[in-house]
Structures are given as C-alpha cells and as structure tokens.
Amino acid sequence: MELSVIIVNYNVRYFLEQCLVSVFGALKGIEGEVWVVDNASTDGSVEMVKLKFPSVKLIANDNNVGFSRANNQAIKHAQGNYILLLNPDTVVQEDTFRQCISFMEMHPDAGGLTVKMIDGKGHYLPESKRGFPSPWASFCKIFGLTTLFPNSKHFARYYLGHLDKNTTQTIEILPGAFMFLRAEALQKVGLLDEQFFMYGEDIDLSYRILQSGYRNYYYPNCQIIHYKGESTKKGSLNYVIVFYKAMILFAQKHFSKQKQKHFVALIKFAVFIRAAASILKRVFIRIWLPLTDFALMLVGAYIVIPWWEQLRLGALNVYPRDILPWLICFYISTWMFSLWFHGAYDKPQSISSGIKGILYGTIVILVVYSILPINFRFSRAIIILLAAWTTIFVLLNRLVSAGFIEGLLKPNSRKKSVCFVGTAGEFEHSKELLLQAGIHKNNITHLHPEEVLDEQQNAKEAVVADTLKVKNITEIIFGTEGIPMTKIIHAMMQFSQYDVDFKIALHGGESIVGSNSVDTHGELYSLELMTLAKPVVRRQKRIFDVVSSTLIIILFPILWIALRKPFMVLTNALKVLVGKKTWIGYNSQNTLRRFPTIKPSVFGYGKWNKGISTSANLDLYYARNFSIASETAELIRNIFKKWR
Numbered sequence: 001m002e003l004s005v006i007i008v009n010y011n012v013r014y015f016l017e018q019c020l021v022s023v024f025g026a027l028k029g030i031e032g033e034v035w036v037v038d039n040a041s042t043d044g045s046v047e048m049v050k051l052k053f054p055s056v057k058l059i060a061n062d063n064n065v066g067f068s069r070a071n072n073q074a075i076k077h078a079q080g081n082y083i084l085l086l087n088p089d090t091v092v093q094e095d096t097f098r099q100c101i102s103f104m105e106m107h108p109d110a111g112g113l114t115v116k117m118i119d120g121k122g123h124y125l126p127e128s129k130r131g132f133p134s135p136w137a138s139f140c141k142i143f144g145l146t147t148l149f150p151n152s153k154h155f156a157r158y159y160l161g162h163l164d165k166n167t168t169q170t171i172e173i174l175p176g177a178f179m180f181l182r183a184e185a186l187q188k189v190g191l192l193d194e195q196f197f198m199y200g201e202d203i204d205l206s207y208r209i210l211q212s213g214y215r216n217y218y219y220p221n222c223q224i225i226h227y228k229g230e231s232t233k234k235g236s237l238n239y240v241i242v243f244y245k246a247m248i249l250f251a252q253k254h255f256s257k258q259k260q261k262h263f264v265a266l267i268k269f270a271v272f273i274r275a276a277a278s279i280l281k282r283v284f285i286r287i288w289l290p291l292t293d294f295a296l297m298l299v300g301a302y303i304v305i306p307w308w309e310q311l312r313l314g315a316l317n318v319y320p321r322d323i324l325p326w327l328i329c330f331y332i333s334t335w336m337f338s339l340w341f342h343g344a345y346d347k348p349q350s351i352s353s354g355i356k357g358i359l360y361g362t363i364v365i366l367v368v369y370s371i372l373p374i375n376f377r378f379s380r381a382i383i384i385l386l387a388a389w390t391t392i393f394v395l396l397n398r399l400v401s402a403g404f405i406e407g408l409l410k411p412n413s414r415k416k417s418v419c420f421v422g423t424a425g426e427f428e429h430s431k432e433l434l435l436q437a438g439i440h441k442n443n444i445t446h447l448h449p450e451e452v453l454d455e456q457q458n459a460k461e462a463v464v465a466d467t468l469k470v471k472n473i474t475e476i477i478f479g480t481e482g483i484p485m486t487k488i489i490h491a492m493m494q495f496s497q498y499d500v501d502f503k504i505a506l507h508g509g510e511s512i513v514g515s516n517s518v519d520t521h522g523e524l525y526s527l528e529l530m531t532l533a534k535p536v537v538r539r540q541k542r543i544f545d546v547v548s549s550t551l552i553i554i555l556f557p558i559l560w561i562a563l564r565k566p567f568m569v570l571t572n573a574l575k576v577l578v579g580k581k582t583w584i585g586y587n588s589q590n591t592l593r594r595f596p597t598i599k600p601s602v603f604g605y606g607k608w609n610k611g612i613s614t615s616a617n618l619d620l621y622y623a624r625n626f627s628i629a630s631e632t633a634e635l636i637r638n639i640f641k642k643w644r
Contacts, residue, residue, distance in 0.1 A: 003032040003097055004183075008070040009088045010038070013045040014511045015227060016088040020053050021506055022485050023086070026097045033057060035074035037486050039064040043599065058079070067176070068192035068201040075191055084574060087177040089515075090117075091225040091504065093486035099222050100180045111185035111214025112206065115222035116165065116176045118489065120498030120503075120515030125226055126159040129218040130173035133158065133203060133250070139266055152191040163218075171218045172210065176202035177226050185214050207250075223489050227515035256307045285405055289345055290336060292397050297332045301388035308382055314446040319378055327376070330368075330517030331383065335361040335390055341543065343536030344394070348410040353393045353536070362387040398457075415470050417443040421452050422479020422505065430477065430505045433512055445471050449482035452491070459491045468498050476500050477514075481507040532623045541582065541598070544628055548635060562640055569639050572602045584634045586622065587615035603638040605630075 005023055009016050023034055037059045046060045059073050071085055082101060086092075096115065105109050117125040131137055137157035140146045149155040153162035159487030163169045163248055179202060179418050189208040192201045206216055233497050239589070251264055309318045322597045339345065343353040365383055369376075402408045416439050427446045447467065452460055467473060476495065492502050503514030531537050552559065552573040560566040575581040585601025605619035 001031050001079040001081065003027070003030055003082050004035065004074075004078035004086065005032065005084045005097075006035045006071055006074040006078065007086050007088050008037045008038065008039065008067055009041060009045050010064060011041045011043045011045065012088050013041070013043045013048050014513045016045055017048060017052065017088070017509065017511075018504060018506055018513050019090055019092075019507075020049070020056065022091045022093075024053075025094050025485060026092050027249060028094070030097055030101070032097070033078070035059070035078065037061065037074050039066075039070055052094055056380065065197075066194070068196050068503070071201075072191045072194065073180040075186065078183070081183050083181045083183050085179040085181070086175065087228075089225065089227040090177060091227075091485055091489070093222060093224065093489055094484050095486060096224065100219070103219055104180070104182060105532045107215075107217065109133075109208035109215050110182065111189075112174050112179055112181045113213070113217040113219050114171075114178050114180065115224055116220040117175070117177065117224055117343075117494055118496075119224040120225065120227045121499075121503070122492035122494075124165055126161065127175050127177075128165070128220075129160045129163060129169060130175060130203075131160045131172045131379050132207070134170040145350060160218075166220050168220065169218045170215050172216065173203050173206045173312060174209075174216050178224060179205070181209075182214070185209055185212065188212050193526070195249055204250055223493065225489060225492070227513075285347075288402060288405065289397065290340075292401070293336060293339065293394055294332060296329075296393040296397060297335060297386070297390050300386055300393065301328045301332070303401045304385050304389055305382055307428060308379070308385060312381070320375075323376060331365055331386060334365050334368075335387075337361070338364065339394070341536075341540065343534075343539075344398075346535050348407050349398070350397060350410045351398065354398060355391065358387055358391045358394060415443075416473045416474050417445070418477060419447060419467055419471065419473045420444045420477045420479065420505070421447045421483065422449065422477075423482045424448070426479035426481050426505060426507060429508075430479065430512055431543055433505075443472065445475045450480075453487060454485065459487070459494050461494060464491075464495060465498065467501065468495075473500060475503065476504055477503045477512055479505050479507060495554050532598070532626045537600075538596070540624070540628055541631065542579075544631055545576045545582055548583060548632075549573040552639075553577070564639060564641050576602065584622075584631050587620045588619060596620060605634060 005027070007016070007019065007023075013429070020034070020036075027034070033626070034053075034055070035057045036049050036053075038049070039061050040063045046058065049056050049058055057077075059070075061070065061073075065073075075083060082104060084097070084100075088151075100113060100115070103113060114128065118130045119125055134157070140155045141158040145155040146158050146161070149161075151161045156162065160169070160171060163171075189205070189212045193204050196204060209216060240617055305319065305324070306316055307447070309316050335358055339354060339357035342360065343349050344357045346353075362383065365387075366380070369380065369383065398409060417437055418434060420430055420434075422430070431441075431444060435441060444469065447464075454460055454462060464476075478491070483491075488504060495502075501514060503512045505512040511530075515575040532541075552569060556566070556570055556573075560570075563569050572581060572583075574585055579599065580602050582599040583603050585597065585598050585604070587604035604615070604618070605622035
C-alpha cells in the first residue's frame with residue numbers, strides 16, 4: 001500500500017467532511033487508506049464519518065487522549081509506505097498525494113516533507129516552513145522580533161523567513177498540520193512522543209528524523225488550505241501554558257544541561273509575561289462593557305435629572321434626594337440585567353441586543369413604577385429620558401469598543417455581498433443556506449464555472465475582478481461540482497489581493513465552510529445551525545427554568561389542584577431550580593452527541609406537536625427553533641390537567 005492518511009478530529013465536523021472529500025479526491029489512482037481518530041467529539045463527527053465515508057477506518061475514543069496518542073493509535077495499524085498526518089481543518093489538491101509520493105521517491109534522503117499552506121483568505125501561512133526552536137529563535141518569536149523582521153535570517157529563524165517561500169528547501173521542523181512521512185523513517189525514529197498532549201510533538205518528531213540521518217523538506221509545488229492556522233487560540237491562557245510546557249519538555253529531552261537551563265528560564269519568563277498579559281486582557285475585555293455602561297448610565301442620571309428639573313419645574317433638587325439614589329440604582333440594575341439577558345455582553349453580539357436590552361428593561365421599570373406607592377412615582381419622563389440616553393450611549397459604546405475588542409460585533413449579514421462560483425444546481429442549494437444566514441437575495445451573485453475558468457481551467461482574473469468591483473463582493477464561495485480543489489486553491493491565492501473572504505460549498509453537502517482569519521475557529525453556513533447553541537439563548541433558558549420553578553414552588557398550595565401530578569411537579573421544580581434538570585429538552589439521549597448539550601429534561605419537546613412524527617425530528621426542530629414562548633407553552637401543556 002502506498003499511502004496511509006491519518007486525521008485526528010475533535011469537534012470540527014464540517015471541516016472534517018470537507019477535508020475527507022478532498023482527501024478521497026487526491027487518493028484516486030493511489031492505493032491508500034484513510035484513518036480518522038476521533039477524540040470524543042460531541043458534534044456528530046463520528047456519525048457523519050460512518051454515514052458519508054464508510055470506507056474510512058474509524059477509531060472513536062471515549063475521551064480526548066491528545067494529538068500524539070491519537071495519531072499513534074492509527075500509525076500502529078497503518079499499512080502505507082508513506083504516512084500523512086493531516087489536520088481536519090485542511091483541504092488538499094487532487095494531485096497533492098501523487099506529487100508528494102513522487103518527490104519522496106526522487107529524494108531517498110527525505111524522512112518527511114510538508115507543503116505550502118494558505119489560510120482561508122488565500123494568504124501564505126509562515127508556519128509552512130519552520131526552523132529549530134533554539135533559545136534565540138524562541139526569544140525572537142516570543143517577544144515579537146520575528147513579526148517585526150519577517151524576512152530576517154537572524155530574527156526570523158523560527159519561520160525561516162529568509163528562505164524563499166516558493167522554492168523547495170530543506171527545513172528543520174515539519175508542521176503538524178501536514179506531515180508527509182516515510183514509514184521506514186518513522187519505524188526507525190519511533191512514534192510521536194505521547195508526553196506531548198498537544199503542541200510540540202511535531203517539533204520533537206521532526207528533530208528525531210533529522211538526528212537519524214534523514215532530511216525534512218518544504219515542497220511549495222503543492223498547496224493546501226489550512227483554515228485555522230497556527231494562531232488559533234494563541235491569545236488564550238490555556239494555549240500559552242500548554243504550548244510553553246511543551247517547549248520545556250522538548251528542551252529537557254534534547255538540549256544539553258547548560259543550554260536547557262537558559263532555555264527553560266527563558267520559557268518560564270515568557271509564560272509569566274504572556275500569562276499575565278492574557279489574564280489582564282481577558283479581565284479587561286470582560287469588564288469593559290459593563291463597567292463603561294454603568295458609568296455612562298450614572299453620568300446620564302446626574303445630567304438628565306437636574307436638567308429636567310430645571311426645564312420642567314424651574315428649580316433644582318425638587319425630587320426627594322433620599323429616594324432618588326435608590327430609584328437610579330434600580331433603573332441601572334434593571335437595564336444592565338436586561339442587557340446581559342439579551343446578550344449585550346457576549347461576543348460576538350449584534351447591535352440589536354443592546355436595543356432589546358434597554359427596551360425590555362424600560363418596560364419592566366415602567367411596570368414596576370406603576371405599582372409603586374405614590375411618593376415613589378414622581379416622573380415617568382425621567383425614565384423615558386434616561387432610557388433614551390442609555391440607548392444612545394450603550395450603542396455608541398459598542399461601536400467605539402469594537403475598534404479595540406476583536407470580534408465584539410457580528411458582521412451585518414445583510415450587508416454581505418456574496419459571489420457564488422459553481423453550477424446552477426449547486427447555487428440553488430447553497431442559496432437556501434445563504435438566505436437563512438440573513439444575506440439579502442439582492443446581495444447574492446452567481447457565476448458559472450465557465451465564466452471564471454478558461455479552457456485550461458485557469459482563473460479569468462479580469463472577469464472576477466470586474467464582478468468584485470461592480471457588485472462590491474465581500475465573499476467568494478466555490479462549489480466543488482464544476483471546479484477541482486486544485487483550481488479553487490489557485491484561485492484563492494490569485495484573488496487574495498482583493499481582500500475578500502473565501503468559503504467552499506461541498507457538492508451535495510449540508511454546509512458552506514471557510515475561515516475569515518487564522519484567529520478564528522472558522523465560519524460556516526448550515527441548515528443545522530441551532531438557536532440553542534447560542535450563549536444568550538442558553539442563558540435565557542436557564543433563567544426561565546429558575547423563574548418558572550420558583551413560581552411553581554411558591555404558588556404550589558394554590559396550583560396543586562390544577563396540576564396533573566402535583567408532587568412530581570414539585571419534586572422536579574426543586575431539581576430544576578438547583579440546576580440538576582431542565583423543564584423542556586430532547587426526547588432521545590442519542591441527540592446529545594449531535595445537538596447542543598443541555599441538562600436532563602423533565603419533559604421532551606413536542607409531545608403535543610402533531611405535525612412532526614419522529615423524536616429525532618422533534619429534537620432537531622427544538623434545537624433550531626428554541627424560544628421562551630414555546631418553552632412556556634410546552635411547560636403549561638405538560639403540567640396542567642386542562643392542557644392534557
């Protein structure tokens with residue numbers, strides 16, 4: 001057997017599907033096998049592989065055993081003369097494997113090779129070729145000198161920035177996203193070191209390959225898409241700790257005592273600096289919006305109230321100052337709780353979440369105001385004026401804060417202008433996904449493959465450039481029925497200069513997948529996007545559970561006559577209140593692997609819905625279309641006798 005492809009997956013179902021389609025396209029004419037090792041994904045990855053790729057040799061772990069151990073599980077059974085360790089968030093060209101095999105056969109000294117990687121915007125990823133992480137190279141990377149001098153032989157050793165990215169080179173470190181290895185070399189140097197849970201295992205293996213007398217090559221004649229890139233999660237505290245622990249482990253394995261001492265000291269210092277920066281950044285981002293919202297509301301109260309007193313009553317300090325601070329505290333607390341409830345402190349958020357938060361908060365304040373004693377009710381106008389002030393400054397706060405808090409605001413889907421390149425059938429299927437994502441039909445343009453590619457299937461840049469300009473296109477989506485992956489990747493590199501985003505729509509697939517930045521997890525349009533997965537919705541569900549359970553417990557002496565099973569309802573109300581259960585949920589436990597995870601439910605959704613027959617469809621409908629109104633209706637139907 002010529003080639004064994006091994007993919008370790010963890011909760012990236014849609015990327016994995018796209019990756020596997022490209023892998024099988026590249027395996028045509030090659031005797032090969034494909035292994036997928038799943039590290040206990042909960043997004044339906046295993047079920048998808050079984051259903052759509054039955055020829056894949058699947059290992060489904062019950063827990064996350066880490067990258068090294070998962071790869072080793074498959075390597076031990078792999079039969080290929082060559083073994084490719086491939087990330088699931090990649091797309092390979094149709095000729096990738098054939099070219100790699102040919103190169104390895106022509107270079108018997110090659111222990112491994114990697115290829116040119118581009119991100120989801122068509123830009124070259126510098127981690128395609130990497131140097132040995134010596135103390136100096138690591139220092140330059142950690143403290144930003146590599147970024148400042150990306151082409152310097154002295155300062156950019158970590159990414160070998162001085163080497164031409166378009167020329168075949170011998171390199172030191174193969175990136176874990178694409179490691180094309182000679183099985184013979186792997187048998188000689190041993191498997192991946194399982195001490196490395198994640199990060200560092202590629203450096204360790206590459207170094208051992210070099211020590212054993214082989215060479216590692218960078219081969220840019222092949223290009224692949226690597227959606228996430230090395231920067232994924234690199235701002236998180238967990239990344240900092242795990243990555244630099246891996247570096248320390250590597251140093252302890254391979255450096256001399258003296259060199260190890262200096263390197264470990266440098267790494268520990270870097271961990272301290274980066275961890276402190278990560279914590280401070282996280283705290284700052286988390287408290288910035290609520291803190292500034294509170295300050296702006298407080299300033300508004302001390303500006304608006306005296307102004308209104310002077311304008312309306314011709315004097316200051318008319319309203320009683322012993323009561324007023326308590327009312328202001330109530331107003332601000334209500335607005336801030338409502339903002340939180342409607343997702344105005346989540347990332348990403350829409351401008352509408354702030355408007356909803358203030359609107360519903362104001363309604364609550366006015367309702368409470370109407371039932372207060374007369375001496376507490378001295379001006380509805382102040383409530384309205386403060387609500388107007390708060391709305392204006394809350395929105396301004398988000399618009400300004402979005403300038404320095406990355407990913408704070410959701411992009412306006414209605415302002416997106418999408419160009420779909422593919423067959424008519426693919427376009428009609430994908431159009432449904434785009435419309436569901438909120439993209440206006442007038443902002444969706446369709447180009448047939450023959451309009452974009454000439455007879456040699458080279459991209460017609462003039463045609464695409466004209467369309468981008470006239471239609472103000474922000475995103476290009478490629479269908480895969482009429483365009484090979486090779487041409488899609490070449491087109492992405494060619495059109496990367498126009499600063500558009502790229503996505504790929506698999507022919508007959510359920511999603512459109514891409515990534516707009518190496519700093520994101522990736523974006524997709526899918527019919528299976530679920531409302532219940534949103535943090536704001538899960539928060540609302542929990543608050544509904546708490547409020548409804550509290551009311552049932554308090555009013556139980558009155559309600560028990562009307563309840564179907566009063567003591568069962570009371571017992572469950574207590575469990576829901578403390579968070580052990582939720583009132584409404586899925587009908588099947590199998591759903592939990594595919595849909596957003598929630599607490600065990602008292603009642604399954606849709607028992608009373610006559611239009612949907614199966615439990616699986618009911619659960620899918622529930623996850624997609626969750627609302628507090630439907631939750632309330634389901635609870636009433638299930639607990640009260642007259643709704644039976």
